Amino acid sequence: MQTIESKRRLPGGLTLPQFALDRIASAIESGDLRRAIRLVEAELRRMPASTPLRIQLAKLYEAQGDSAGAALALTRALRLSPRHGEAAACLGAILARGRLPGHATLDHAGLANCLAHRNVDRDLVGAAALHALSTEGPLEKSLEGARTRGFYSTARTLLARRAPPLLRDDLFLAILENCTIASRDIELLLAALRRVILLDIPAERLAEAELSRFVAALARQLWSSEYIQAVTCEERAALEAMPPVAIDRLLAGDASAGADHFRRSLYENPVVSLPIDVSELSFSKVRPLALGRLLSDLREESSSITGASASIERLGTISRETSVRVKAQYENSPYPRWRSAAIFHDGPYTTYLEAFFSRQELQFAKRPFEVLIAGCGTGCQAVSAALEYGSTARVLGLDISLASLGYAGAMARRMGADNLSLALGDLGDTGAFQPSWKGRFEVIECCGVLHHMADPFGAWASLLDCLAPGGIMLIGLYSRLARRHLETLRGDPLYPGAGCSDDALRDYREALFSRAADAPGASYLGSRDAFTTSGFRDFFLHVNETPTGIPEISAFLSAHGLRFRGFVNVPFGVLKRRFPGETWPGRLEAWSDLEAEEPDLFIGMYQFWLSRA
Ligand SMILES: C[S@@+](CC[C@H](N)C(=O)[O-])C[C@H]1O[C@@H](n2cnc3c(N)ncnc32)[C@H](O)[C@@H]1O
DSSP: OOOOOTTOBOGGGOBOOHHHHHHHHHHHHTTOHHHHHHHHHHHHHHOTTOHHHHHHHHHHHHHTTOHHHHHHHHHHHHHHOTTOHHHHHHHHHHHHTOOOOTTOOOOHHHHHHHTTOSSSOHHHHHHHHHHHHHHHSHHHHHHHHHHHHOHHHHHHHHHHSSSOGGGGOHHHHHHHHHOOOOOHHHHHHHHHHHHHHHHTSOGGGGGSHHHHHHHHHHHHHHHHTTSOSOOOHHHHHHHHHSOOOOHHHHHTTOHHHHHHHHHHTTTSOTTTTSOTTOOHHHHHHOSSHHHHHHHHHHHHHHHHHHHHHHTOEEOSOOOOHHHHHHHHHHHHSOSOOOSOOOOOOSSOHHHHHTTTSOTTTTGGGGSOEEEEEETOTTSHHHHHHHHHHOTTEEEEEEESOHHHHHHHHHHHHHHTOTTEEEEEOOGGGGGGOSSOOTTOEEEEEEESOGGGSSSHHHHHHHHHHTEEEEEEEEEEEOBTTTTHHHHHHHTSTTOOOTTOOHHHHHHHHHHHHTSOTTSTTGGGGGSGGGGSHHHHHHHHSOSOOOOBOHHHHHHHHHHTTEEEEEESSSOHHHHHHHOTTOOTTOOHHHHHHHHHHSTTTTSSOEEEEEEEO
């Protein structure tokens, strides 16, 4: 735990008096955290606007195991200092460590401010914020109403009034705009609101400022979930009966053309039907204004992706049969569509890596070094790596999907990852790349990719050839045990098959949600992937996947003289509790025994570091 630094400057040029710092520091050093908390709280009463003090308070609460107290202190800090990156990152880290206790209260304005940060996992913050709104905010009543009277009736009641509290709640709007919501109840409420907006309320009402702000936020949410929500027959009929987009009238500010397009934007990406050369100025004439802003944002988003795809380097051609099929899936459905990432913020990244490797082994990071993100997809892992390894690292992301790489390039620019470059190429061909990739990379990360290749272990072996002497590797592979229900689902008569249309995907998803909670695969519906079209395709409908098991991984490591250095996504404590004699990082045999007892242990995948033995 970091302690207060005596020279820390406080906002407004104030400095904590030396005697106060000394007292707090000595309470921390003697392990009396309660006293340290009381002292910091006393200083906060004198200087309530001090963000560093609030962060310090949060760290003390956390050190005491009080995550709710820590999160409250951080949300209060973010209310006062909306742009404070450290406060946002600390809050994200607390939420990543696990759910807050049910009684936790949080500052809603602080939560809304946190959702503007890109260096935190906004979806996690959004989930905590939704919990806050559904236990102590306006969402609580609506969800209660929906459970007793139904979602459609609740949505009609909400929209019958001018500006009901939920639809103008700043936190709710910030969640809709910035997160991808992974909650079935909220999804059903939003789908019902969309239906009422399309079918039941007069077009003129879309000009009401507060309603149009809500509709724009809802359109953003539906866009980020890639329109995965079910559409009823009445909605389909109403959409088909709508006149085609009247582009000239829309761009000239015609209210009725605007209202039609606004409603359409709840069902499909509203910029797809517009000419690509529409100027920014034309969007400013669109009415309602909130629709104009939405169109402008989404257009900017898609042009930055197209722009980034245009400059991507190509390495060889993609001609292997499996690669061609897998590429087709990701060209149509790049995954994941991320908008923020939890960037490690607690000092240099090697501090984190020291949990897996010795300082000696991490010496390479002191000089310029090369990192490969193999199968980087849309770049979440690659951009995070570029920012975390820092400016001495030259990071290269390789993928077979140009659409995914375009997304990665746009996000890299947005997040300032200047040390990341991207290339289009097949991981199976690394041996033929020129200049040679042999022994080139000090770090290779390859997560969620090898199991989509024709020969996962063969591809892993060729990747090893690209590792520099003394290099380290992070591998992520699907677990056969955790994904056992996928086999059952593929044999289901309703399974629409990989490559099915989005309509068929939606129908199938609804069928899964209608099944009993203990039906095979029902537990998978809790994952975030079940709430976006590309995520659902990736998780449930992949064109090619070969999961594996710990014994095969262990045999591969032995055959190639490699050393297992620890799982990153399942805490060692879980193994230690079951097998107290195990020492870090645990023997793979013991992990395998544990997985046999808890087959969902690696539901995400096996993700682990390795080095040469
Ligand atoms: C599930 S995504 C994972 C993306 C990224 N690693 C992450 O964790 O966010 C799988 C990615 O692997 C890429 N991929 C699959 N086979 C590949 C191959 N043979 N060569 C390069 N990339 C491949 C796909 O195009 C896709 O973007």
